[in-house]
Amino acid sequence: MLSRRPRTAWMTGLLATAVTAGAMIAAPAQAVGGGAAKDGTYAFTAQLDIGGGHRSCSGALVDRQWVISAASCFATDPAKSFKVSEGAPKWKTTATVGRTNLTGSSGTVANVVELVPYEGRDLVMAKLDKPVTGVTPVALATSAPAKGDRLRVAGYGRTHAVWVPDKLHSTRVTVDSVQGSSLGLTGDDPATAAVCKGDTGGPAFQESDGHPELVAVNSTSWQGGCVGTDPAETRRGAVDSRVDDINAWVQKVSYRTAFPNAPWKYAEHIASGYFTGGSAGGTRHMDMIVRWIDGEVTLYQGADDKDARHPFSAEYRIAAKNSVFKHAKQITGASFGGGSDGLIVRWVDGELTQYTHVDKKGLHGEKKLAPAKNKTWPYAEQITAGKYTANAQRDDLLVTWADGEVSLYTDVNTNALRGEKTLLKPNKTWPHADQITAGEFTGKKTADLLVRWSDGEATIYPGVTTGGFHGETKIRPAKSAWKSATVVNTGAFVANERPNDVLVRWADNRLGLYPGVDAAGTHGEVKLVG
Structure with missing residues (x-):
């Protein structure tokens, strides 16, 4: 069971991320510091087990057979680079989708069989070996967020008090800055970080009339206030990789499964x-x-x-x-x-x-x-x-x-x-x-x-x-x-x-x-x- 995994199973390391306020040295964002989501809420959020406990991340179901997450989850050394190669993941990876309470048996557990990274951004599409049933994939936002917008982030990682939660957590955040490929975020709760270890790849989304739309994916965080973080660390901001501006790419990658069928x-x-x-x-x-x-x-x-x-x-x-x-x-x-x-x-x-x-x-x-x-x-x-x-x-x-x-x-x-x-x-x-x-x-x-x-x-x-x-x-x-x-x-x-x-x-x-x-003929x- 996830709650019994040792601390060493969680991803560690530092990544440098440029934000409006200057250079942020942040550990890969590996859980949302908010409260537990009601069972079944935000069921499109996926929990990723990478290498049988070697790493744990989150993601979002954007197609019945595709999850979007952070490329750094699968990188050999995320502290140096989040680049990954297209193809099968280096470590065996399973995705649990539709099981917001991990102690239960609902939802779908599938193996990740293919990774498709987005060049130059901490993003990757992960293909599952079977379609997810009973869960509606999250829609993609079609307009750019603005400074001051309020979003919600979700994930299966640490909170301010629990090392390895059994339930999906979510919290509200505010957009501090909008860069070409990223967002700067701050949690609405000043006492805890919005994003902690275990939330890398988790969704940041806006809600309109109860319909979530994916805006970004969790990438890095200061993790101030997360359990296990140095008490002297007071910074609680996070940086997410934007998704709203790459709808065509997500659509094309998702379609890889449908066309051959x-x-x-x-x-x-x-x-x-x-x-x-x-x-x-x-x-x-x-x-x-x-x-x-x-x-x-x-x-x-x-x-x-x-x-x-x-x-x-x-x-x-x-x-x-x-x-x-x-x-x-x-x-x-x-x-x-x-x-x-x-x-x-x-x-x-x-x-x-x-x-x-x-x-x-x-x-x-x-x-x-x-x-x-x-x-x-x-x-x-x-x-x-x-x-x-x-x-x-x-x-x-x-x-x-x-x-x-x-x-x-x-x-x-x-x-x-x-x-x-x-x-x-x-x-x-x-x-x-x-x-x-x-x-x-x-x-x-x-x-x-x-x-x-x-x-x-x-x-x-x-x-x-x-x-x-x-x-x-x-x-x-x-x-x-x-x-x-x-x-x-x-x-x-x-x-x-x-x-x-x-x-x-x-x-x-x-x-x-x-x-x-051409006139010389065909070439493969x-x-x-x-």
């Missing part, structure tokens, strides 16, 4: 585009739309860093199961000029539909480009949109037909298809083009075309124009593993400089990403799923 074997069509914001050269990467076999459509929001292992940060359902999209034959993301990108859909009955823009709430601006049961579009095999002409605002639509003909519809606007150009006449080769996708692999003035052939060969056609194809580069030979690729799509999922990352869904339901494909696969 999607039913990828039912992903039938994929399209990419800037649907939720961002543009080439910006920080937000391309988003991805997936049409599932049951007609549901999901929008995956692109992340804002260069981590190829985790290119997406959130998902939104933009069409429900058994929607009309169950009858979509092909989809492609496209820019029609102005606002977010849209979508072109070819349906099983030959109808061609344009959605002028797509966002988190759904598909908007539906326009019929070709009616159902027409005499032309039922014979289309593949479609992809890209910038094949000089128009920088709107994409062009490239189409392969059942007889091998390849056409280009230039400058697709919000009203109609215009300017059909025949790039190749009917032939016996192009009926074997199983997937096509527009990309920018070679640095030409116009987009390239990537084709995955039925025999597994993959070919790049550089700088396609209205004049046709201008050479070809084979990046995968015939009978290659790409014969098992069931979906191939291109987007700017990593560097965001141009759409030259290729995403592949394989026949065995794996999902892989090839970053930075990053496994996203499987």
Whole structure:
């Protein structure tokens, strides 16, 4: 039981932290000096046992399978540095969540299997080996705190009188200073410290109408008034690491668990585009739309860093199961000029539909480009949109037909298809083009075309124009593993400089990403799923 652990089990050491009043030399904040919380209150607060009693810290559940805490809890020598490496923790760590009275049996006890630190800040996300049930994760504050704001801090560490409490404690604090990445805090009770040993990583949160919002995480403290502290130490302030300004990072890390668990074997069509914001050269990467076999459509929001292992940060359902999209034959993301990108859909009955823009709430601006049961579009095999002409605002639509003909519809606007150009006449080769996708692999003035052939060969056609194809580069030979690729799509999922990352869904339901494909070929696969 926690209360029976020896004093040496608690973290010790000193950290230097700059605050408004000057340089603070503070021990890692390891418990809240306030009163015991009512059972079940602030149940999102986690108790972390690191190394079987080697260290003890606190944390906050921000997702069913993720706890945020202080990186210094896991550092080799927190007195020198709070840096930790991404991956499994150095010491076996268990997290207890939803058990505000540690002598009870409620809540969830899970192992921490992965750490994801935030660079330059005493913060880390800790992944649990199983989801926490029965506890609502704490929401993240979306606005910056100000000097004079009142918050509440919580933790499982020491108090002014108890070495190792069995219950979660909390107390009110006031914000003394707001730095770029930290907060200076002072407890409202002048007789005791707000934060003592055992509270490192514990939450500092604001409460609005009974709904807590996480503002910061306990980092360091003077610990004046905490049991076991030198009686001559009268300073009771603490410094916390801000969380309110890194919502996007927390969201992305939390999403690592959800993305692989999607039913990828039912992903039938994929399209990419800037649907939720961002543009080439910006920080937000391309988003991805997936049409599932049951007609549901999901929008995956692109992340804002260069981590190829985790290119997406959130998902939104933009069409429900058994929607009309169950009858979509092909989809492609496209820019029609102005606002977010849209979508072109070819349906099983030959109808061609344009959605002028797509966002988190759904598909908007539906326009019929070709009616159902027409005499032309039922014979289309593949479609992809890209910038094949000089128009920088709107994409062009490239189409392969059942007889091998390849056409280009230039400058697709919000009203109609215009300017059909025949790039190749009917032939016996192009009926074997199983997937096509527009990309920018070679640095030409116009987009390239990537084709995955039925025999597994993959070919790049550089700088396609209205004049046709201008050479070809084979990046995968015939009978290659790409014969098992069931979906191939291109987007700017990593560097965001141009759409030259290729995403592949394989026949065995794996999902892989090839970053930075160029004329020399692919340069290694990053496994996203499987």
